[in-house]
Amino acid sequence: MTEAADSPPAQKPARRRGGFQTRRFPGLPTISAVFFAYLYLPIAILVALSFNANRTATIWTDFTTDWYARALANDDMLQAAANSLIIAASAMTLATVLATLAALGMSRRRFKGRTGVTALLSLPLIVPEIVTAVATLLFFVALGLQLGLLTVIIAHTVFCIPFAYLPIRARLEDMDPALREAAADLYANEWKSFVRVILPLLFPGILSGAMLAFIISLDDFVITFFTAGAGSTTLPVYIFSLIRMGVTPEVNAISAMMLLISISFVTLSFVLASGKHRI
């Protein structure tokens, strides 16, 4: 029992000693591989099938980009994509502006109920989407608002705010508080200090938040489904309606394109958030 502690674990390691070590956990690589396959294999298959010339999903015949061509020639699909982009761009802009103002306000002074406000700001991340969706629909109906692009944009702005808020807040917290004081010390009033110092330094965070908001809006289904009226169908809702008639390779192609857009935006968001000029 008193072997040298620094000897490497032999074939039969004494399990009771040294506690639980994640690195030595047997089979960890295998489990990880299974886990990642579970996560990404379906997506990989979807992308692969979008290039399959055969209509039947299970039989691979030939490589083709026909389905993409066909998807891009589909007017309904294009209309839905256009709606999606309009909604995502509007929700992104509104949410980012509001989130920036919120982050600035929250960083300014410690006040009573600050924690409460932070919780309220991030609540949309936790509230079940279906609850928000139903509540929002009832709210719009109560107000007598005609369901359409506008209602979807309003609904999206609400749940996009926390996604935009978090990176901006993080960036703001990284910032040396003395920078603000330095600007004030060098004769910059609040506004000039904001425009010349705070905003440029915050910009990567704002951009990152905006990207996240955009992608969250673009991908949303549940809330959109409830708050969209005729003519304001978005891409996810359109895909859902297609699937009811069976999964076609065209749906695969559309999905693959959405995936590409999402990945590029999220990547961009991360690159910007961990941006070159550190504060």
Next chain:
Amino acid sequence: MTGNAVETGNAVEAQKVSKIFGSGPGAVHALDEVEVAIRQNEFFTLLGPSGCGKTTLLRLIAGFEQPTAGEILLDGKPIAGTPPFRRPVNTVFQSYALFPHMTVSQNVGFGLEMLGQDRKTIAATVERTLDLVKLGGMADRKPAQLSGGQQQRVALARALANRPKVLLLDEPLSALDLKLRKEMQIELKRLQSETGITFVFVTHDQEEALTMSDRVAVMSNGKILQIGSPAEIYEKPTRRFVADFIGETNFVEAEVLAGEGELHRFRLPGGRELSAADAFDHGVGETVTLAVRPERAEIVEAEAAQMTGRVENIVYFGTDTTYHVTLEGGGRFVVRLQNRDGACRLHETGDTVGVRLPAEAVQVLRD
């Protein structure tokens, strides 16, 4: 913001300034009725350990904080309601706080730009200021491309470019290594005399304070304990904290025997007597604390001394040697002797020696 003509009166004045952070039982009294007058064109240092309130006082002058009570005057005018961006003072921050997205020259020109000066004037001033701090070729670099010492100079140039009435420096040298710090000490002193701007310098480093300042204010627990020239602070400390914080000091408790005339008489722990000036006129019978610098005491024959003891420890420093003496009747006393003519070890451990305290070497403390 322009001109540096010698003006009469004080550059900065604090009148019974108090600053309390928070409220209730958790409140922190950062400053407690601080009174100070900083003269025009002076290199004034606020010296004290961390948490003594020196940075708070600086921030009050800059306008980043508002005093809880009392008033701060800049050039004789109260500045209570003036926001930082309207005060003719500039700050060199401890973290430098350079704008990372701007080049060196944009940083240095920022204040002038905010003041609405035209591009040509700004460019000329920036160039001149960068030359002044010896950063001539660095104008187009970003702060991240500079070394710590260079960033420090940019911070300095950025503040100096505006020709403030008062320059506030918040421990600007603390992040530099020793050699660079020494260089910058001389540099700062040079800049101060060249520009004629009043410098208010905050530091916890007593050596920095002594070497650079015209006057030093020693602070502790939100109070200013003593204000004086470096020599006064070192040679004639009035408080135990000041004597202890700056340099090495021996403290000896003594009883007042006679309090008449120029020199007062005191009885030392060993029973012998001593004469020294007492600025505080303690009454006969009171116990006072005497402060004696190690280099001002002498080691002599036991008969000629006021105190006797045994050499406990000898530490050789090259330029001088210190003798740690355990006094008869308790207490330790340190004597530092210069090593002249190769005589570096005049006494041995275990020797019984006498310690002589010349009257002019003894400082009677107030507390």
